[in-house]
Amino acid sequence: MNRRKFIRQTCLGCLGGGIVPLVLTNCQSTHYATGTIEANGIVVPVSEFTYLKKEQTVIRPYILVQNDTLEFPIYVYRFSENEYSALWMKCTHQGSELQASGDHLHCPSHGSEFNNKGTVSQGPAEKNLKSFPVTVSDGKIKIDLRQS
Secondary structure: OOOOHHHHHHHHHHHHHEEEEEHHHHHHOOOEEEOOOEEEEEEEEHHHHEEEOOOEEEEEEEEEEOOOOOOOOEEEEEEEEEEEEEEEEEEEOOOEEOOOEOOEEEOOHHHHHEEEEOOOEEEOOOOOOEEEEEEEEEEEEEEEEOOO
C-alpha cells in the first residue's frame, strides 16, 4: 500500500468513527409530552417515559414537557423510578431556547452546555438553569412551577 492510500483510508476511518456515535445518539427522537396545568404547576403521566419497541418496554431517559401557557418547554430527566429533574429550557446566557441531546442541554446560539441537573458544563453561560421541584405519586410526575 502506498503512503497516499494509507493516509486516505486512515483519515476516513477516523472521521467515520467520530461521526457514528453522533448519528446514533441523534437517532433517538425527542419525545414531547403535553402537560396539564394545575394550581401549583404542571403534571405529566409517568407513562410518557415508556414505549414499546419490538414488544419490549423501553424507558426514555428524558422527555420535554410543553403546554401552550409555557414560554419554553421543561426538560424532565429520569434518574430512577422516583428521581427526576425538571429544568427550564431557557439559556441563562442570553435567553435562547436550549436543545436536548441525551443527558445534556445545548444552546445553539453561543454553545453553552448544561448537564441533566442544570449545572453549567461549558460557557459562556455562568448561571445554572432554573430547576423545579418534582414529586411522583399515583403514576403522575408533578412539577411545581412556584419554586426554583
